[in-house]
Amino acid sequence: MRFYTAFDLRENDVFDILIHGDENMLKKYKTILKQAEGEIVEKKSRFIATVRPVKTEEDAKAFVEEMKKKYWDATHNVFAYQIGEHNEVQRFSDDGEPQGTAGMPVLSVLQGEDIKDTAVVVTRYFGGTLLGTGGLVRAYGKAAKEGLLAAGITELVLYNQYLVTVNYTESGKVQYEILQDGHVLYDTAYTDQVGYTVLVEANRTEEFEAKLVDMLKGKVAAEKQREVFGAWANGILQLMEE
Secondary structure, three states: OOOEEEEEEOHHHEEEEEEEOOOOOOOEEEEEOOOEEEEEEEOOEEEEEEEEEOOOHHHHHHHHHHHHHHOOOOOEEEEEEEEOOOOOEEEEEOOOOOOOOOHHHHHHHHHHHOEOOEEEEEEEEOOOOOOHHHHHHHHHHHHHHHHHHHHOEEEEEEEEEEEEEEOHHHHHHHHHHHHHOOOEEEEEEEOOOEEEEEEEEHHHHHHHHHHHHHHHOOOOEEEEEEEEEEEEEOOEEEEOOO
8 A cells, every 4th residue: 555645835834734545444443532622731831632523624624713713812723633544634733833843743643643533723822931842842742642632542443243143052152252253242132043243343254254154064144234333442342323
């Protein structure tokens, strides 16, 4: 896979980074699921980092404008965001800080963790003491990290959902093998047979299907129902329903 990056300096000290890659859907990536806020103080300057999940650039722009109105009296409202499965849209602004000392450090935090579909606005209230270029880079980056930690970084995994139906005699063996192989046993229904709802990571579906056929010598009904993203946070899985 190859990527190329184009940098374009626009008006108002705002940078665009356009990244082009292949069209394949990602099967696993990191993002945030809720808005949150983190704050640090450096030499009496307050840095308030507000983070929000965004799906489109329009969402991100609206969020930036909302934060500028909320913190209208701030010295600076620096922002950065990256959007898309392959970070196709990246944008940042120093908002009057020395070039490269504010927006890019915030974007670098998103890039370093490869956090997608996320926007960050770091608001600064000047405390009277100059931080220097190095101090600004560290402060803006640290504030962005605090905001992301407050939101909680979540890993999204693409699953194929199966309904596996077996008789009671074979159910124990099937359940054991499902769990041994690291698949998610999401639900179990007991009727005249046992129905297991199983979530299998998208890149392991062929392995899963072959294992069932081999284990039960073809006597298994496994219906592939859908693809769905699951969000893991604090050991709990939440399916991302449309």
